[in-house]
Amino acid sequence: MKLGQATIKDIAKELNVSLSTVSRALKDYPGISSETKRKVKELAEKLNYRPNAIALSLRKSKSFTIGVIIPEVVHFFFSTVISGIEEVAFANGYNVILCQTNEKLQRELSSIEAMLDNQVDGLLVSYSKETEDFEHFTKLLKQNFPIVFFDRVPEIENTVNVTVNDFKGAYDATSHLINQGYKNIAHLAGPKNLTISRKRLDGYLAALQDHSIKQNPDWIIPCPIGTQEESFNFTKKLFENGKIKPDGIFASNDIAAAGAMMAVKSLGLKVPGDVGIVGFSDWQFSSMIDPPLSTVSQPGFQMGEKAISLLLEMINKKKDEIWSPKTVVLETELIIRKSSEKINKI
Amino acid sequence: MKLGQATIKDIAKELNVSLSTVSRALKDYPGISSETKRKVKELAEKLNYRPNAIALSLRKSKSFTIGVIIPEVVHFFFSTVISGIEEVAFANGYNVILCQTNEKLQRELSSIEAMLDNQVDGLLVSYSKETEDFEHFTKLLKQNFPIVFFDRVPEIENTVNVTVNDFKGAYDATSHLINQGYKNIAHLAGPKNLTISRKRLDGYLAALQDHSIKQNPDWIIPCPIGTQEESFNFTKKLFENGKIKPDGIFASNDIAAAGAMMAVKSLGLKVPGDVGIVGFSDWQFSSMIDPPLSTVSQPGFQMGEKAISLLLEMINKKKDEIWSPKTVVLETELIIRKSSEKINKI
DNA sequence: AACGTCACCGCAATCGATTGTGTTAATTTT
DNA sequence: AAAATTAACACAATCGATTGCGGTGACGTT
Known part of the structure; x- marks a missing residue:
């Protein structure tokens, strides 16, 4: 009403026909003379008539x-x-x-x-x-x-x-790190109750196993919040505290990977070289950071x-x-x- | 209907009252006995009644x-x-x-x-x-x-x-570059028909003028597409062809700034140092790229x-x-x- | 006893469109 | 010329909810 939109009623009144005739004329139903159809359509055009979607929704329950x-x-x-x-x-x-x-x-x-x-x-x-x-x-x-x-x-x-095939994505990412020579790979995992987190963890574990690398439970770090700061801090701790330090990181998302990269760099380690990193998702920034981040792209x-x-x-x-x-x-x-x-x- | 959602009609039939009574009872209108209100509300609760927003929209034209x-x-x-x-x-x-x-x-x-x-x-x-x-x-x-x-x-x-105050944002960004010692500043501009592009351009020009720096029309480069590739190419050309090379870039958005940064780095120039760069918008990636990008944040x-x-x-x-x-x-x-x-x- | 008051509730129109079922009148059929 | 057919349209219910107005009792008042 705000728009003063024309309704079927306006057309009907103007042409002295019934609502049903207008409705049928507009949709070329049989039983309406072509003369009437013409007049209805013309007026509809002139009044810029557009059917009210709300009324249709109500009528059709859709x-x-x-x-x-x-x-x-x-x-x-x-x-x-x-x-x-x-x-x-x-x-x-x-x-x-x-x-x-x-x-x-x-x-x-x-x-x-x-x-x-x-x-x-x-x-x-x-x-x-x-x-x-x-x-x-x-x-x-x-x-x-x-x-x-x-x-x-x-x-x-x-x-x-x-x-997406989270398992395979994670498996491929981890295998890639291994094939590049990084054998001590930590995993920055996602929230535990998400299936995708578990699948990515499973893919990571499967890749380790298939390459006969023993998993280290201390190197599986859940990042429930998902911010860059979180992974930065966790990664820093991981590298500062551990006796054996990882040389690879597979993160369950690019934000975490970016945080990890910053942490690693802040400790004076080189990426790549000292530490290889792969993320997940291929965010827009991933190709722009230094070094550009390897990642698993999701369609x-x-x-x-x-x-x-x-x-x-x-x-x-x-x-x-x-x-x-x-x-x-x-x-x-x-x-x-x-x-x-x-x-x-x- | 798909949900078998209860309507006012269902409640009315069940309780043998009229539709209007149900409607009024549910909204605590006066003129309905508290006994009836109670029964209606109870049944509504039981049937998990929720008013149909489509019907309301139609009725209220809202x-x-x-x-x-x-x-x-x-x-x-x-x-x-x-x-x-x-x-x-x-x-x-x-x-x-x-x-x-x-x-x-x-x-x-x-x-x-x-x-x-x-x-x-x-x-x-x-x-x-x-x-x-x-x-x-x-x-x-x-x-x-x-x-x-x-x-x-x-x-x-x-x-x-x-x-946002695009003019002032651009003015501040450009002035900042000038104050940092970068005097030959190019501008990667946005599409001409957008007001924001013009305002940012104006801010850039005003800053130059206020610091008594003469503008160079060749250094105002419109980037209509807005991709990183576009600004990469334009920036490369700018630095390869010009007799006097810019030592600063103010880009009308961070994507363009990132492209420019890559172009400049690819030419062996240092950012910052040889070239100072400021973007606009503070995209998520801007703090993660190398070097982290100065920019104008928009709320x-x-x-x-x-x-x-x-x-x-x-x-x-x-x-x-x-x-x-x-x-x-x-x-x-x-x-x-x-x-x-x-x-x-x- | 007749009337007014009030509490409580139902009827029906309304929003805009669709659609099954009449209802005319003209036309055709027999 | 009477009956049957058909074209062309109108009526009214419907979707789910709201709301002005009218109706019906049970009271109290005089």
Whole structure:
């Protein structure tokens, strides 16, 4: 109303026909004379008529809106995923409602409530670090409400997920360090309750094992907060206190890797050479730091595209059709830069 | 319906009362016995009743949704602004619909259409690089539709804007370089049709003038694309071709600054020392590159907060009240890091 | 006994659009 | 000429909630 937008009623009144005639004329239904159709369409054009999406949503119980729940917007990987989501949504006439949880469970819960109130047709979720119970998701899934989880996927049944191959990414990164001559590799791990953290840890461990390197529990350092400062401090401690010092670091994300790199450099050690470092995610800055950081790139944009494509499929199924649980795994790519160059090259 | 969500009708039928009674009971209207209120509320609780926001939107011609139109999601500054927007929106019970234009005018136009169809209560806009005509905005503004422009604000009348003090930021950055001993300063400028580019250019020029340094038109290099490669190439050319070479670079954004830094280093020049560099925006990576980049930080989060606060004010005015045009200017802060250290310190 | 008051609640219009089911009138069929 | 068909349109229910107004009893008042 604020826009004084013309409605079907305005057209009907102006032309002295009924609402239904206008509605049908606009959509070329049979049973309306071509003369009437012409007049209706002309007037609609003239009044700049545009159907009220809210009214349609109410009528059809479908909002053409999907909700996206992510931990943080200001995060290179997640913003890339959002970008992919937005592209496909836009191309398909869907709207994207965004909520960030700031890694808080409480916020996750209320965001979901808000989105359901707004009748979103489905949800794309990457849950928060605090989330350990998935009741709020299973409740919805039981009611056949479409949800696709991406990146951080819960270990519950009958879900549709999109992840990257975290295990292989971590395995490749660690193996790469080993092949470059770095044998004493520490791991800066992510929060324990995230599947991705565990998978990356597993990949790291598997790589060590396959190269007959014994793991050192002291060298697996969880970084629950995820800031650069955190990894800087942990890395500094690790190198200052240990009897045997690591000569390689595989970090579960680039921020941690960058912090570690600074810590190592601040101790007068050379990267690469004294210490080789590989991160995870290929953030924008990773190629710009000194030395440029080797890392495992995740196809964020594709992940977004894939996730929403799956969601749209689910949404557009007949309501009696049940979708089958599945997990799409996207492959990572090891990006080799200077930070992991061979020891003897230096 | 997908959720089998309970409606007011369900409650009414179950309790054998009318719809209006249920509605009023739920909102503690007078004229309903406390006994009835109790029963209604109990059943509502039991059925997990939640009002249908779509129905409310239709009834009230208000969707509690605002649209955000930005050039790119994967952009540190913009994602920070989004974060600020989302926080305030969430706190006030508003939803945020997001569209990115990818710097395309066509996309901007259709995004606005889509948002209006969805009855957003207002728009937050940072327009695309392609946008030179603002007809699509003035049309809405004439109809008193609430719009707040942020960062990239159009030079048209009667708008409400939030910007940073680009002029002063640029002036400070350039003056800083001069004070550090760098007198021959080139400027990597932004796209010409953006006000922010012009303001930053003006600040740069004013600083030169105030220090009695003559400007060199060849040293003002527009970077319309905005990639690191672009500024890398332009900077390289600049240093290879010029007779007199610059010893300072003020870039209108950090990406360009980073590209310039790489170009300068690739030519064997030292940063700082041979060349001092200052960027603009304080991207996440700026403190991590080598040398850490001096830059002008923009309060993105605050900008988002302020922009949506203004928008909500406008939305909640009585419809006959007219808001007055205004521009809120947020101050920048010069962040001094190593890339602009004094010449003689080296 | 007749009337007023008040508590409590229901009816129906409304928001904008869709759609199944009438209802006309003209046209065709027999 | 009467009956059947059909084109072209209107009516009204519907989606879920809100809200002005009207209605119905149970009281008290005079």
